[in-house]
Amino acid sequence: MNFSPTKMLSVMKMTVTLLLVTVMQVSASSYAQSVTMTAHKMPLERVFSTIGKQTGYAFFWDQQVVRNLQPVDVTLHNASLNEALKICLANQPLTFELAETDKSVFIRTRAAERRITEDQQQLITITGRVTDDGKEPLAGVTVTVKGTGKGAATSGDGTYSIANVDPKAVLIFSMMGFQTHEMQVNGRAQINITLAKKVQNMNEVMITTGIFTRKKESFTGDAAVYSGEQLRTVGNQNVIQSLRSLDPAFILMDNNLAGSNPNVMPNMSIRGKTSIIGTVDKFARDPNQPLFIIDGFESSIENVMALDMNRVANVTILKDASSTAIYGSKGANGVIVIDTKLPRAGKMNLSAVYDNTFYFADLRDYNMMNAAEKLEFERLTNVYTPKDASNTLMWNSMNERYNKNLNNVLSGVNTYWMGYPIRPTTLANSYSLQADGGDTKFRYAVGGRYSTLPGVMKGSNRNTASGNLDLIYRPGKFSFTNRTSLTTFTADESPYGSFSDWVKAVPYYKPTNDKYLDYGISPYAGDTILVYNPIYQLNLPKMDRTRNVNLRNNISAYYQFNDHLRIDGRASITYSNQQHEIYQSPQMKDFDKKEASQKGLYKNSTDRGLSYEAYLQASYGKMWHNIHELNLVPGFNVASNSISSDGYSATGFPAIDKIYPGFASGYPTAGVPDYARSVNRSASFFLNGYYGYKRRYMVDAIYRKDGSSIFGSSVNHTNTWTLGLSWNLHNESFFKNIGWVNFLKLRGSIGNPGNQNFSSYNSFTTMVYNRGVVNSFGLGSNVYSWGNSDLAWQKTLMKTLGVDARLLDERISINANVYNNLTDPMIISIDNAPSTGSSKIMYNIGNSRVKGYDVAVSATVLNNTKERFYVRISASTKKETTTYGGLGNILDQLNKSNAGLINSNNKDNYHSYATIAQNLERYMDGGHPNDLWAVRSMGVDPGTGKELYLDKNGNLTYTYDAVNVVNVGNSYPKMQGTVGVAVQYKGFGLNTIMRYKWKSYQFNNALFGKVENLTRQQVMGENLDKRALYNRWKTTGDKAEFTNIPDFRYGVSTKDISMSSRFIQEESSFAGESLSLSYDFYANKFIKKVGLQSLSVSAYMNDFFYLSNLRRERGIDYPYARSCSFKVMAAF
């Protein structure tokens, strides 16, 4: 019989054993731990009982075996039990086991023992550490046991452990960028190894287009790849913010209106705008927005913004035709491909990230008057003086008002209204937890993130929560991946409304809780005093909240037939639900003039979306004799996106603190429920072919045929093609001798990706039922939109030439591109004669050409691997212009109406920022979308204080006439780019990126609307810029920047509005976009002690300085914010 090899026997097993042994010796009297005895030819059984007696240990043996053995001769003196047994059993085929806690000794035959140990030796546990050439630990190295499914990945300190390995097995160590190493185990339990970096490892960088992957060396397109690590070094807010700093081609537009509102999505462009005046319906996207692909499927910008940055593995920006054409009619604006991390094999890895960000409201650009200055300015403009001075009644009433205000000023009232809606600092938190693990066959990852983002205006918030579950199953040639993600956000708009209202509030009023700050009726109509108290408005119940849930499931599978051929199938399904709720108190000023049944508002609208996308594709790749290389990727794609939205409004609320829709007394007059539904489908075929000769010459071609439900009914397909060529000079024999060139590639591409971001059903004439009315005959229908079935789809012919180089032992890397993109024809929606029955018409006309170049250079100045000391500098620059052509006079009407947008007849809107911006725009051949048009100004005449203009013919005139409007500048910078420095020394890291913009022309809102072009109403009711008081012309000879202070005597008509070049100023700026400091505790021993694999802390500052030669108000409706963040990252 055999004993169990287990050290500790259970009581049960022990009982069984007891029954089997014939002799049992138990001694309770002696507690000696040493054995002293002399025996001569003593049978073993006696030896055991003797030792048992002395030590108090119970002995268990197999009688049948022991009885047949030779007796022993032994002399022991104070030997330990262990020694004693060893000596006694030295020449016997027996071994023993001491169970100290049970005070038992088990005697076994040696044969049995040997069998057991042999079993154990068959599978061993191997541990070890993987380092690089510089003896630094390498994390994430995949260690697999050759020929089996077993494997593990190295952790942060480079260590790994694999259990149950055959001692004769071979381990494979592999990692991207390093040479794969195979190692015989030969029974070793510890294997430490150093992996060598791959020669020209940069060439192994893979470009992922989202549809196929390709080595960068053999890619003919222009694509930039950024690792998740790079993105996280630059910032911790979101992918978009970090890309902006990293890539020169990626431009994030300043939104001067929305400032840093966390609920407004950014506008961006990669290579200029391909569309100008697109029509955008409820569900359509910004026609200039790039296409986002997350893990192979199209995604919305909201999802990109909500994506946990810690999950990002890498981001690829596809810029030119050769790289974007695979997306056919969607790719013209560029494509941003984001891949999230796949689960790693190994023991469960747990990583936790905590970020916090402080935001600081940036009000430095505001330059508003204080109470005394404001009143003084009012006095200077004579607003308290009637034209008819003999009218004592009026004179007195106005004087009374002045004195009341003066009293306030003298008693020290100086309210800083701007401070009310602002949280000077806010703290945004983000918690992210990810766990992953598994073996080479099956891996999993599960994680979640919760983040809060309070805006700098009180009450504005964006809270995001997301979770993901990724599963991978890879049994050999077949692979199956399922990824599920849930994202939700709640966005609250600030109840404080537009920030501009607070900027305008007059400082000499006390911040009371009354409805009006000042209220009264002067004896003459037209001068009613009615100053709303913004604080009162604020305390009224109101809400503007959006809640969104987005659930996505991606499934992908492939089958690898052999090294050359594989078939891929992928499908994604997304469900989204977004609810937008608004309520407004009946006491708000908007409802002042409404009857009771129409006061107050509750609005609820819900959008539900369901979209799916599926791919089926094959890839074939083969290389013959190391000379000819061929790749073919044919595939199909179908996609469908449907959104339906419904909503209703209710009104007639009681003036109470809480509003629920149930309190409504009815619907708004003529109100009907809203419903809209849009379905877009597309089906496409694509083929990518690649041929490379000796890794020197490469040809890439893409053809894609897109069918979409939104194309015209007579043109329901569109073809996209592209051709790319590249030449790897570094692989040429004549270049091999030039040692300092590691990589040099010239490439060029041409192609015509399209733009599909237009509203649906442009091509059909559609009708809708008359809303909310019937007659004896029932319903009626009316044309909703007149379709144009001949509308051709907007295509962009993109041409790009580029060079990629890496020099001096990979120390310097250069990427430069020149491009010329022609969109012809554009789709333009223009005004139509109303007699045609529709006021707008969609046209195929005109073209726009984007020309430009971008260069990015980075250099490693210092590279000391031993000390972990690196210094890298980088710089990028971009210049771009867009010009219109072929428009003829088709947009004259638009230009004319833009010219007349602000005039003194239309006082309601001439200080509206959006109206002014549109007023400055003109569309004509040779023009630029960002050109600003105004009458040229020669400045203020020191003699008269009046403005001198230059007319079209160059003559001086005092009269403002919109006819003399010319192009006075362009708001797109002549040159812009970034400069960055990255330093690393041991655990410390410093990274900074600064942005410069050179020579852009900006409209100065503050000068136009708060210094000049004032009205009597404005002077009396709104706060103004200090410069209105100090810098305006006063006496003859003043070389003033601004015209004379106007006379707003009651009854005198005011001056006309003039849009002159004086309000459009040249701006050059230099801004600190990102600064980060980090420390990695890799060298500190304590992290091991507390059970961590790695720990790092970082601090970031965004927009930490802003130098500009121009002082203008930024953030009209919502102020800008600077930020400062901290991040702790730990892995367990």
Place this chain on the structure above:
Amino acid sequence: MKKVIIYFSLLAGTLLTMASCKKYLDVRPEDKILKDEAFSKESGFMTQLNGVYLNMSSYEMYGGKMHMVIPDVLGQLYNTNGNSPYNNMSRYAYTDEKTKTFFADYWSNAYGSIANLNLILDNIDKAKNVFTNNNYNLVKGEALALRTFLHFDLMRLFGPIYASTDSSTMSIPYYSYRSPMARPYLKGNDMMDSLQRDITLAATLLANDPVLKYGPGGDSTSNFTSYRKFRMNYYAVKALQARMYLYRLDKVNALAAVQDVLNAPAAYFPFNTGGSIPGDPVLSQDCLFMLENYKLEDSYNKLFATTLFEWNILMPRTDALTSLFNQSADVRISPYRWNLPSDGSRTEKVFYKYSPIITSQGNKNVRIPIMRAAECYLIAAEAAADRPTQLQYLNKLKAARGADLIVSTNDFTGEITKEYRREFYGEGQMFFYYKRINAANIQDGTAATGTVIAMGKAKFVVPLPDAERQIHLPNP
């Protein structure tokens, strides 16, 4: 073998995709109706046609601005002085921004409806086989007649003064089909030729109008053929034809066209008698064509209600009303139409014609008279060859309305003018009448009786809206 299967299934997939692709991409919008789908059955045409009737009955069109406001304010029916939002309009200050908006809306709403009608007319002949019974003729005839009606009203407002040498000057664009590009402006007389061709064709198409056989109730076997008074029926077409002939000063043809209405069976278009007024203050019985608007109360509340701010109410001066209606037996001055507000808020009579009459079924005052038999008598009176016949027609109307008859007069035109004023309060004909006769002076609505405004081309011809002039070049 495996490879063969894979390749085969790929190929099959390709073929399948190609075949079903077109179907897959053919997405029908759910919240909108595709034109081709709608016009694949007769109900689609009927619904589209009814859409135009509903448009026309809205506050923006004949349920308000185009009927009760613009032509009546221009025709000086109301006291719009001081701070009235209509003051600039009544002073013919066509450059005023707010007044411009009124006319721009008039223009775009009328042409918008014309485009909707043209969508029917452009497609109906291709779909003739989807119609049953006489419905094709009815739909086409009504659509054509409505298109003529709308063009003609545009012409009356924006066109030249026809009763002058200007009849051949450029007027407005004429849309005989829906065109995405603006159609050229036509000369006044060419425009009228086109419109007369259309209305003649409409009358032919409506030759079997159920109204002729069954009366205003129509053929009750289907909803579509019932209630002929709420549709552009044969009689309305003839009245419109007469209106257009008289506009061209073609009295002979005007008189001929009007005969069908005057000789219609007595029960078809009887005049309201005293007892019917309380329940029918709009005097709907002699109406040839009315529009229905279940929300007419909203129009009343926006234009005539005493709850409105003083100068926003459309009401005439008290002296104008007294001098116009000197006979209290005239049903048109019935207290159900004109009265002092019961709440005592005003001391002058306000207009109750369109005020809601609440019954257990809700407001039943929802009808807007568009064309009535009364006008046909006035047309006949103007068109008749001699004074006795003229007076005969006029007196027939006067008698029906309970007014004193005229034995003889030296100022027949003056009598006709007064009769237009009495008859068409809130029905948008006054300005068009003045413009048709090219009146040199008209009574000022804001001033005492006898104070007149000197008229002329600048006042009678409303300038085209800016949006049209700026885009639609060259201008007349």
